[in-house]
Amino acid sequence: MTSTPAPPHGQSPLRTVQVLGRGGAGSAAHVRSLAAGLVARGVRVTVCAPPDTEGAYDYTDAGARFVPVPPRADPASVTSLRAACGDADLVHAHGLRAGLRASLALQGTRGRQVPLVVTWHTKAPTDGPGARLVRLLERRVARAAAVVLGACSDLVDRARERGARDARLAPVAIPAPRPGGRPLTAEDRPAHKLRAELGAVDRPLILVVGRLETHQGHDLLLDAAHAWCALDPQPMVVVAGEGGLRASLQRRIDVEGLPVRLLGRRDDVPELLAAADLLVLPSRWEARSLIAQEALRAGVPLVATDVGGTRELVGRAAELVPYGDAAALARTVLGLLADPARRDTLAAAGRAQAAGWPTEDATVAQVLSVYDELMQRREG
Known part of the structure; x- marks a missing residue:
């Protein structure tokens, strides 16, 4: 500087x-x-x-x-x-x-x-x-x-x-990563060990990061997760964050048999991000989401709700869906999981978009x- x-x-x-x-x-x-x-x-x-x-x-x-x-x-x-x-x-x-x-x-x-x-x-x-x-x-x-x-x-x-x-x-x-000077990327992600710990060795890994509060849209995420249950292999959704809705969200996960794990507060979010196939941001509103910026900069495909300043931030480098539309969120995630070429395109577009911030x-x-x-x- x-x-x-x-x-x-x-x-x-x-x-x-x-x-x-x-x-x-x-x-x-x-x-x-x-x-x-x-x-x-x-x-x-x-x-x-x-x-x-x-x-x-x-x-x-x-x-x-x-x-x-x-x-x-x-x-x-x-x-x-x-x-x-x-x-x-x-x-x-x-x-x-x-x-x-x-x-x-x-x-x-x-x-x-x-x-x-x-x-x-x-x-x-x-x-x-x-x-x-x-x-x-x-x-x-x-x-x-x-x-x-x-x-x-x-x-x-x-x-x-x-x-x-x-x-x-x-x-x-977005602040420069400390220490190390650069984010983890798809080329050097420590995937195998972390994915094994999360139970996602041979299945897609979907990451969500955010406090367990109403405005973060976790109920919408669980609604959408019903559609992912039909996939084979079934995706694993992991949520990094803590908050007041933990008990109610866990009850839904247990009762509805959803492939979702609440990880609680984590200090290894960059490693989780680098190991994930997709990041989902289901928020009710965002300005310039820090985790969205980290995902695009690291080349991790992003699916986010089209709210607040998100479109202004990501441009065409992410898939955007209307807030509250669980069906659209589910379809978009399913489409990306089935389309590696599209994920690669988004990864490249994300890095290019981040370079212009x-x-x-x-x-x-x-x-x-x-x-x-x-x-x-x-x-x-």
Whole structure:
């Protein structure tokens, strides 16, 4: 990653605070990547995030100062965040609730006009009993931010609808793999041992990665799996992830006799991905799915629901089906399993599509240009 010269003599470096809540792996990895890139460019970075994220992402090793702040909006947590933002030139929050907490913290900066940037990485559900509260929260955060950055066009439109003064598209780059420098690929996948452990030596292996929550679409996956039971050999579907729906999903798998295994939380997702014949992403909504990016970059064929920013992300390099259409999902998976040539075509198209995504360096440069613009606007 390239770096820019240090600030001129006598000029203080830009001081930024990155605020992260209980977000997903994608936003936490993005903050790590962003912190490293900003530090390399002479920016001082403080990361305020839940205590356990430092062990997983090592923000200190990236050159940032790490301040553990619980992902709550109670007075004590907001006070801790306010103290961390006390000498900041700019605050950048990642996620809706992180944006709310940052805006509350900045209310107490004693009259200093500290710009707030908020990146919307995903969309909060807007149905059910909490729908009105989510809309109010989105409106509050959109209007508090000097700039809202959306990971996909759908989120940019949403921010504008909620009253954002300035909303811009800012795709989040997938971080480079660490360690090793490159993803596993179909040519060097450690397939035999892992497939044997999963019970898929002589049968197709379908991988699903995501928390066991409603918006991830696992019920749709189980509906579709009925059609795969008729195949010989019968595919094995493995789901990597943990969550509140585990018990109910396992009951369905047992009662309906589905060829699906819930693996729980796994630390070897890259190896699972490299061993799989297909990745299925049955989500209700996605912005720029991290696992979809990893699959295309590694040349693993992807079947995904056509929701949110997925089409914008994958182009023609994946098979897309309507959300909620289990029959279409089942047909598409069956078709790919029966067509090795099509899988090879998708693998090549996935790598080509991934080559055109923004790099980490370009992502950092775009964010820094927003920071510079806001600083110039404040000084002018």
